[in-house]
Amino acid sequence: MNEGEFTELLVASRSGDQVAWSSLVRLVYTDLQRLARRQRSHNAIPTTLGTTGLVHESYMRLAGTGKDHIENRKHFLNLASRIMRQVLCDYARLRLRDKRGGGVKHEELTDIEVEEQSEAQNLIWIDELLTKLEAENPTWARVVECRFFTGLTDDETAEALGLTLRTAQRNWHDARKWLADHLE
Incomplete structure (x- = not known):
């Protein structure tokens, strides 16, 4: 779906067209699934939060912003990126908090739990x-x-x-260099 079609459905849904809103919700959900699958395949961050969980939590937060706050497809993609960051980081913080136990009897961690804890800590560090x-x-x-x-x-x-496109590529290169310089 292109920018114009997305915006057209968004405008129609704001005017009370429930069919347009239903179509937009399906498209947004499909976009979120695609983005979450891509994110999960490219990044080694919280493996215990599945794609479906990431999509549902992101969708709930996006839906909470209300259709009146989403301006267009470009704005949706930008907002989805920010929300997925929040969801992943919130989940990582929750995992680490739960692993600390709060007075609960401590047990030895399995290799998988150690890896999950390390991934969660790395994600918080990146955030x-x-x-x-x-x-x-x-x-x-x-x-x-x-x-x-x-x-x-x-x-x-x-x-x-x-x-x-060139500016986005240059910014991605420069941001990665900045992050690499600050990882020490």
Whole structure:
């Protein structure tokens, strides 16, 4: 679906057209599934949060923003990237909190649990770095959200952020360099 069709359905749904809203919900859900599958296949971050869980939680948060707040497909992709980052980081924090136990009898962790805990800690670390990057260069931070947390392509990232393809590519390169320099 192109930008014009998405916006047309969005406008119609705001005018009370329930058929348009139902169509838009199906499209948004399908887009979220595609983005979540892509994100899960490209990034080794919380393996215990499945694609379906990521899609449902992201969808619930997106639906909570209300259709009146989504401007167009570009805005939706940008918002979805931010929400997926929040969902993944919230989930990682919850996993780490649960693993700390709060007075519950501690048991030895399995190799899988150790890996999950390490993935969750790495995700929180990346989120903290991204927050620092956001203070220095908000556009680079948005590009990282789109590429890393949602798995958007160069073209989709450029579309979501309203950038030219070359600018999105350059920002992704520069943001990765910044992150690499700050990983120490």
